[in-house]
Each structure stands twice: as structure tokens, then as C-alpha cells.
Amino acid sequence: ELLELVEMELRELLSFYKFPGDEIPIIRGSALSALQGTNEEIGRKAIPKLMDAVDEYIPDPVRQLDKPFLMPIEDVFSIQGRGTVATGRVEQGMVKVGDDVEILGLMQGNLKSTVTGVEMFKKILDHGQAGDNVGLLLRGLRREDIQRGQVIAKPGTVKTYKRFEAEIYVLTKDEGGRHTAFFSNYRPQFYMRTADITGKVELPENVKMVMP
Structure with a gap:
């Protein structure tokens, strides 16, 4: 009964702030029960229910895959024995291992490089696409050659x-x-x-x- 009252209050609050409170799915669950293996209905069994609700209710984000590759640089670091890695979220397009890229902004002239590796959450990939947070291993560049604030793009597609x-x-x-x-x-x-x-x-x- 208490859970039902809490759910009613949540729906009223959502409706008050102009969200569709009557339509939003609410899944009852306990992370602690799932970890401890107790009360399966609100523990372990609630996890797939939650994921199903997320898949059904939240639309997939629209990714601009048809545009030329562009990624703002968030951070730069060196990997000993491998080279320089630039990290960031791919804004549009797709980048693959072996692609030539340009690094632009915050300095005179543009730099050119080749992507020799793509990594996301410690997994090595053959490509990254719009919406992915990736690290790009760049050939022939030192750590101090590039910096946060620059962008990496398909050659010839961006002007500064x-x-x-x-x-x-x-x-x-x-x-x-x-x-x-x-x-x-x-x-x-x-x-x-x-x-x-x-x-x-x-x-x-x-x-x-x-x-x-």
C-alpha cells in the first residue's frame, strides 16, 4: 500500500511539472535486494522489467551518420609504446581505423594524421560513430601537438x-x-x-x- 501511495505521488508530481505522469512507466525495484539475492520480485526480476521499459518508452537518439566525421577533443594523453590518444564524443559522422583526419583550431595551420586505433570503454573497435565517446590513436603526433578545444574532422570539411x-x-x-x-x-x-x-x-x- 505504501508503494502504491508513493507511485501516485510521483505521478502527480510529474504531471504538475507538465510531464505525462499518467503514461510514464514506473518499475518497482530494489538494487539492494538484487545485490543480496532477496525478494526476487523487486530484486533480480525487476532488472529486465526496467530495461524493457527503457527500450519501449525512450526513443533511440537521432544520430547524424550521413554527415562528415567531426569530434571535439575533450582530453589528450600518451600511451607508452603506442602514441597519442585524443578522446571525445563523436558529434557527427563515422571514423574508422585507417581514416585520414585533420586537427583544427586554436593554432596557426591545421595538422594531419591517420587514425590507427579506436577504443571505447577499454574495448578496441574498428570504428566509432556519432554519439560514441571514443579515444582515437593518432599517428605521428606528440602529446603537446594537440589540445582540448580543437576538433578532429574529415579532411577538407571544416574551416576555421x-x-x-x-x-x-x-x-x-x-x-x-x-x-x-x-x-x-x-x-x-x-x-x-x-x-x-x-x-x-x-x-x-x-x-x-x-x-x-
């Missing part, structure tokens, strides 16, 4: 730029944004994919300052 024009909305103090105005030559931090760099704002000639 130092300037761009944008229309922006500046959050107010109440929205968690700025308390004061800013002017031309203001130097904020820009966060793009895994990059974190300082830039400079140049306002149009007819704009003297920007208020939140």
Missing part, C-alpha cells in the same frame, strides 16, 4: 575562423546574466564545444553600448 557576426540576447540580472552594460572591446569568454577562449566584442557603429 577568427571573426564572426552574431545577433545576441543579453540575459538580465534576474535571468542570471549581467548586472551592467558593456561596450566595444569588451573581452568575454567564449565556450564553443570543448573550447574556452577569450574574444573581443566589436559593436556596430550605431551602437554605443549594450544593456542587459
Whole structure:
């Protein structure tokens, strides 16, 4: 009876926050019972019920497999005897062992390399695709040649730029944004994919300052 009351409260709470509380599947289970091998109905038997509900209710993510390979670099490290590994989440496309790639951004000129290994969660694969968190073993590069914030891409598919024009909305103090105005030559931090760099704002000639 207590579990039924808890489930009713959960459904009411979900509905209150505009989720489909009456439709969402709720599986009753106990991780402790599953580990200890007690009360099988809410222990071991609840695990496949939960996985079935996840498979049926949550749609598969849409992966952009038809676009050229692109992966922002999250981290870089060296493996003794093997070479340099760049890790990250594949944003689009697919990369296979033997593919040629370019490393772009945060430096003058682009670097070229070949993928000699693909690994995900300590498993060696022959390819990685959009949505996968992988480590790419790159031929002929040292640890210090590449860094977080750069991107690895299929050669010739990505261009780098130092300037761009944008229309922006500046959050107010109440929205968690700025308390004061800013002017031309203001130097904020820009966060793009895994990059974190300082830039400079140049306002149009007819704009003297920007208020939140």
C-alpha cells in the first residue's frame, strides 16, 4: 500500500511539472535486494522489467551518420609504446581505423594524421560513430601537438575562423546574466564545444553600448 501511495505521488508530481505522469512507466525495484539475492520480485526480476521499459518508452537518439566525421577533443594523453590518444564524443559522422583526419583550431595551420586505433570503454573497435565517446590513436603526433578545444574532422570539411557576426540576447540580472552594460572591446569568454577562449566584442557603429 505504501508503494502504491508513493507511485501516485510521483505521478502527480510529474504531471504538475507538465510531464505525462499518467503514461510514464514506473518499475518497482530494489538494487539492494538484487545485490543480496532477496525478494526476487523487486530484486533480480525487476532488472529486465526496467530495461524493457527503457527500450519501449525512450526513443533511440537521432544520430547524424550521413554527415562528415567531426569530434571535439575533450582530453589528450600518451600511451607508452603506442602514441597519442585524443578522446571525445563523436558529434557527427563515422571514423574508422585507417581514416585520414585533420586537427583544427586554436593554432596557426591545421595538422594531419591517420587514425590507427579506436577504443571505447577499454574495448578496441574498428570504428566509432556519432554519439560514441571514443579515444582515437593518432599517428605521428606528440602529446603537446594537440589540445582540448580543437576538433578532429574529415579532411577538407571544416574551416576555421577568427571573426564572426552574431545577433545576441543579453540575459538580465534576474535571468542570471549581467548586472551592467558593456561596450566595444569588451573581452568575454567564449565556450564553443570543448573550447574556452577569450574574444573581443566589436559593436556596430550605431551602437554605443549594450544593456542587459
